[in-house]
Amino acid sequence: MGFVWHVALRYFRSTRADAHIRVLSSLTAGGLAVGTAALVLALAALSGFQNHLLTDLARHTPALQVELAGSGAGVPGEAAEEPAALVAWAAATNGVSAVQELLYARGWLAVGASVQQVEILGFEKAPPVWIPVGDRAARGLIVPIAVAQKLGLAVGETVRVFSPRPGLTPLGPRPRTRTLPVAGIYRSDRADYEELPVLLPLEEAAALFAGGDRRLDLTLEPEAEQELVAGFLRETVDPAKATVVGWREANRALLFVLRLEKSLVFSAVVLIVAVAAFALLASLSLVLSSKRSEVGALAAMGAPPARLQRIFLALGALLSVGGAGLGGALGAGVAAFLDRFRVISLPPDVYIVEYVPFLVRGSDVLIVVASTVVFTGAASLLSARRASRLDPVEAMRSART
Amino acid sequence: MISVSGVTKAYRDGEVRRQVLRGVDLELAPGGTVAIVGPSGSGKSTLLNILGALDTADAGTVRIDGVDVSASRPAALAGFRNRSLGFVFQFHQLLPDFTAIENVIMPGRIAGRSAASLLADGLELLDQVGLRDRAADFPQQLSGGERQRVAICRALVLEPPVLLADEPTGNLDAASGEQVLELLAGLRRRRGTTMVLVTHNPEVARRCGSVLRLDGGRLTPA
Ligand SMILES: Nc1ncnc2c1ncn2[C@@H]1O[C@H](COP(=O)(O)OP(=O)(O)O)[C@@H](O)[C@H]1O
Ligand SMILES: [Mg+2]
Numbered sequence: 001m002g003f004v005w006h007v008a009l010r011y012f013r014s015t016r017a018d019a020h021i022r023v024l025s026s027l028t029a030g031g032l033a034v035g036t037a038a039l040v041l042a043l044a045a046l047s048g049f050q051n052h053l054l055t056d057l058a059r060h061t062p063a064l065q066v067e068l069a070g071s072g073a074g075v076p077g078e079a080a081e082e083p084a085a086l087v088a089w090a091a092a093t094n095g096v097s098a099v100q101e102l103l104y105a106r107g108w109l110a111v112g113a114s115v116q117q118v119e120i121l122g123f124e125k126a127p128p129v130w131i132p133v134g135d136r137a138a139r140g141l142i143v144p145i146a147v148a149q150k151l152g153l154a155v156g157e158t159v160r161v162f163s164p165r166p167g168l169t170p171l172g173p174r175p176r177t178r179t180l181p182v183a184g185i186y187r188s189d190r191a192d193y194e195e196l197p198v199l200l201p202l203e204e205a206a207a208l209f210a211g212g213d214r215r216l217d218l219t220l221e222p223e224a225e226q227e228l229v230a231g232f233l234r235e236t237v238d239p240a241k242a243t244v245v246g247w248r249e250a251n252r253a254l255l256f257v258l259r260l261e262k263s264l265v266f267s268a269v270v271l272i273v274a275v276a277a278f279a280l281l282a283s284l285s286l287v288l289s290s291k292r293s294e295v296g297a298l299a300a301m302g303a304p305p306a307r308l309q310r311i312f313l314a315l316g317a318l319l320s321v322g323g324a325g326l327g328g329a330l331g332a333g334v335a336a337f338l339d340r341f342r343v344i345s346l347p348p349d350v351y352i353v354e355y356v357p358f359l360v361r362g363s364d365v366l367i368v369v370a371s372t373v374v375f376t377g378a379a380s381l382l383s384a385r386r387a388s389r390l391d392p393v394e395a396m397r398s399a400r401t
Numbered sequence: 402m403i404s405v406s407g408v409t410k411a412y413r414d415g416e417v418r419r420q421v422l423r424g425v426d427l428e429l430a431p432g433g434t435v436a437i438v439g440p441s442g443s444g445k446s447t448l449l450n451i452l453g454a455l456d457t458a459d460a461g462t463v464r465i466d467g468v469d470v471s472a473s474r475p476a477a478l479a480g481f482r483n484r485s486l487g488f489v490f491q492f493h494q495l496l497p498d499f500t501a502i503e504n505v506i507m508p509g510r511i512a513g514r515s516a517a518s519l520l521a522d523g524l525e526l527l528d529q530v531g532l533r534d535r536a537a538d539f540p541q542q543l544s545g546g547e548r549q550r551v552a553i554c555r556a557l558v559l560e561p562p563v564l565l566a567d568e569p570t571g572n573l574d575a576a577s578g579e580q581v582l583e584l585l586a587g588l589r590r591r592r593g594t595t596m597v598l599v600t601h602n603p604e605v606a607r608r609c610g611s612v613l614r615l616d617g618g619r620l621t622p623a
Pocket of ligand 1: 394397412413414419421439440441442443444445446447448
């Protein structure tokens with residue numbers, strides 16, 4: 001063992017002997033244990049939630065979306081950009097397992113005298129997976145429960161659907177309209193939709209809302225690399241005709257909020273570690289002032305200032321590593337336990353999971369370790385520098401008075 | 402070996418300026434020994450600290466072993482102190498967290514040597530001052546005189562070419578004092594160590610090559 005650790009270990013042992021220093025150094029270790037445990041737990045809870053949320057989101061969001069341009073021009077009678085060619089092109093791309101064409105528009109539903117403006121979603125083949133309807137083969141209107149309640153609708157009743165764009169008839173412009181049966185009512189508590197859409201088959205929607213926004217939702221083969229496929233599509237498509245968007249891009253705002261949430265929680269909890277670092281600073285200062293004359297003697301015997309500094313850095317590490325390590329292990333253990341046995345339950349109608357999930361991520365633990373090292377290192381450095389600046393004659397004189 | 406000329410030193414105590422050294426000159430050849438006597442508070446320890454590069458003079462030059470001590474900052478002289486100087490401080494300055502033998506070999510540990518390589522030399526020194534069986538004791542288990550002897554062993558463990566001792570026999574009875582003087586004489590015979598001893602003990606002074614008196618800030622032959 002080198003000189004530095006030899007001395008640091010003895011000083012560490014001597015912190016047990018002095019009552020004041022013992023209290024302060026126990027406070028340091030305890031504070032660091034609590035701080036790191038709280039940090040690991042808080043980040044694990046957030047990671048657990050976000051992991052659930054993102055898995056759920058990924059399940060409900062198509063891997064890639066192709067937004068078709070040229071639609072929505074709004075000129076009555078003008079056909080939207082023919083999407084058939086693009087659908088064929090997307091379907092033929094390597095890694096794409098399915099293509100669904102969708103149409104978005106605003107329209108009205110009318111039942112008797114009541115009229116309601118709604119979001120319209122035309123779907124090809126079956127309703128998209130993220131709309132939780134029981135009967136996927138239903139042909140007709142699929143209405144969110146809020147709209148159904150407002151208009152007093154039940155399955156089997158008929159509704160008139162209006163398009164805001166008039167159609168040209170030999171008798172002059174007339175509103176385009178269709179009467180369709182309600183085939184299903186759905187309930188969804190997905191938070192990322194301001195207004196849940198009324199669904200109807202694509203051919204009906206296309207006839208009513210020729211100028212609506214068209215989009216292709218691509219499902220990828222399980223082994224396909226989303227970024228690679230997206231890159232290929234972007235290169236081959238005419239940007240004037242279509243834009244390719246990945247689900248991370250499509251959910252950029254949400255992902256940003258999640259990251260922000262994590263850094264805010266981290267900043268709040270890391271304060272515990274900061275306070276513990278102050279306790280460490282106090283302990284080290286107390287050790288230094290009780291060892292002043294000895295440090296002076298070491299300097300007089302030729303220990304260079306840098307080595308004296310390292311003694312106190314090592315002492316800071318000895319005083320903090322135990323507490324921080326214990327706290328980190330404790331936090332991770334408690335998080336794993338709470339997750340494994342689903343200890344904390346949540347009301348099922350409010351959250352997407354019925355218990356608080358915890359996920360201990362290596363990267364989170366690394367951040368906790370790094371921040372603890374930064375705080376305790378700064379505290380140690382502050383007192384270590386004072387040790388290295390000690391004037392040996394002054395310091396040794398202090399012992400006799 | 403030791404060449405001091407025109408060294409002055411003043412301390413400021415609040416508004417009061419105390420001129421402790423007023424132009425000290427000292428020449429000492431390699432292997433030479435000098436005893437410095439003088440009343441308490443005359444600046445003996447101050448002079449020794451300046452010789453040992455622990456303190457800086459206000460004016461004058463100090464050359465030790467070819468090194469111009471007065472031109473360098475004390476912190477920069479750490480290696481020089483460790484290699485070339487042995488210190489016996491007026492107050493023993495043992496480290497209470499370390500045993501007697503650990504204290505003795507501490508300068509070697511500072512020099513980067515392993516404890517194992519220093520142990521034999523350290524125990525031999527403790528043996529010569531009659532403290533071999535106290536090697537594992539901590540300083541608070543030792544008497545004042547025993548501590549002082551351990552401190553002397555510590556100053557000698559690296560067999561430095563220059564020894565600076567501040568009242569090395571101050572706390573010792575006649576027998577222990579004699580042991581210490583034997584130790585110093587042996588070192589001088591073997592290694593030709595240059596020694597500056599601050600002392601009140603006439604027996605110590607008698608054995609030195611010359612005796613100088615520090616009074617009124619100047620060194621004069623006693
Ligand atoms: N760091 C200091 N600050 C102020 N006065 C000091 C300091 N060191 C020594 N002195 C004063 O200088 C004088 C000489 O001290 P010292 O060298 O210890 O004397 P001696 O060793 O001869 O007894 C004393 O009056 C002492 O009070
Ligand atoms: Mg003195």
